[in-house]
Amino acid sequence: MKFLIDNAVSPVVAASLQAAGHDAVHVPDRDLQGADDETLFALAAVEARTVVSADTDFGALLALRKESGPSVVLFRRGTPRRPEAQAGLLIENLPAIESELQRGAIVAFYEGRIRIRRLPIGSD
Numbered sequence: 001m002k003f004l005i006d007n008a009v010s011p012v013v014a015a016s017l018q019a020a021g022h023d024a025v026h027v028p029d030r031d032l033q034g035a036d037d038e039t040l041f042a043l044a045a046v047e048a049r050t051v052v053s054a055d056t057d058f059g060a061l062l063a064l065r066k067e068s069g070p071s072v073v074l075f076r077r078g079t080p081r082r083p084e085a086q087a088g089l090l091i092e093n094l095p096a097i098e099s100e101l102q103r104g105a106i107v108a109f110y111e112g113r114i115r116i117r118r119l120p121i122g123s124d
Contacts, residue, residue, distance in 0.1 A: 001098060006053035007033055009075070009086065010049075013052060014086030037061050044070035050101050051069045052090065059106050065122040068104035071119070073097075078111020 003024040005014040015022035027033055027040065037057060044051050050071040051058060058072045073090060080086055089109055097107050097116065104119035 001094070001101065002047060002049040003073075004040065004049040004051050004070075005046070006040065006051060006055060006058075008054040009052055010083035012083035013087045013090070016084065016091065020087075020091050022047075022053075041065075041070060059108070061105060062119060066120045066122070068119045071101040071104055072106045073101070074106065074108040076108050076110045079109045 001022050003017055005011065005024055005026045007027050009026075011026040011028070012035075014024040014026040014029075020124075024103070030043070032039065032043070032078065034043070036082060038061075041061070043049070048070075050073060052073045055077045056076070057075065059074060062072060063079060075086055075089075080089060093109075093114060097105075097114065101107060102114050106117045106119065108115045108117075
């Protein structure tokens with residue numbers, strides 16, 4: 001899979017995803033650390049990347065946009081703070097969520113559970 005790792009997430013997550021065979025870039029790798037969310041969504045859409053973030057604004061923005069992509073993975077309350085643990089959580093659960101991400105979804109990791117909402121928000 002292809003991922004765009006937001007500023008709110010460590011570059012270690014991108015490196016771990018790359019080591020697991022995925023195409024992952026961290027926002028600063030593209031000199032976009034000051035870019036607004038719309039710019040990041042546009043890049044993710046053009047490159048067919050799933051955005052990985054801890055920023056809840058992405059979920060709200062997707063709800064307003066009423067579009068079916070790009071998909072977003074969010075690390076929420078109670079999830080590990082260490083980047084190695086975040087990467088492990090994503091990689092471990094990827095087989096179960098990959099098809100949803102490819103269709104268009106927000107996947108939120110919480111302590112002990114995963115919530116999946118298909119895009120566009122409100123369509124299901």
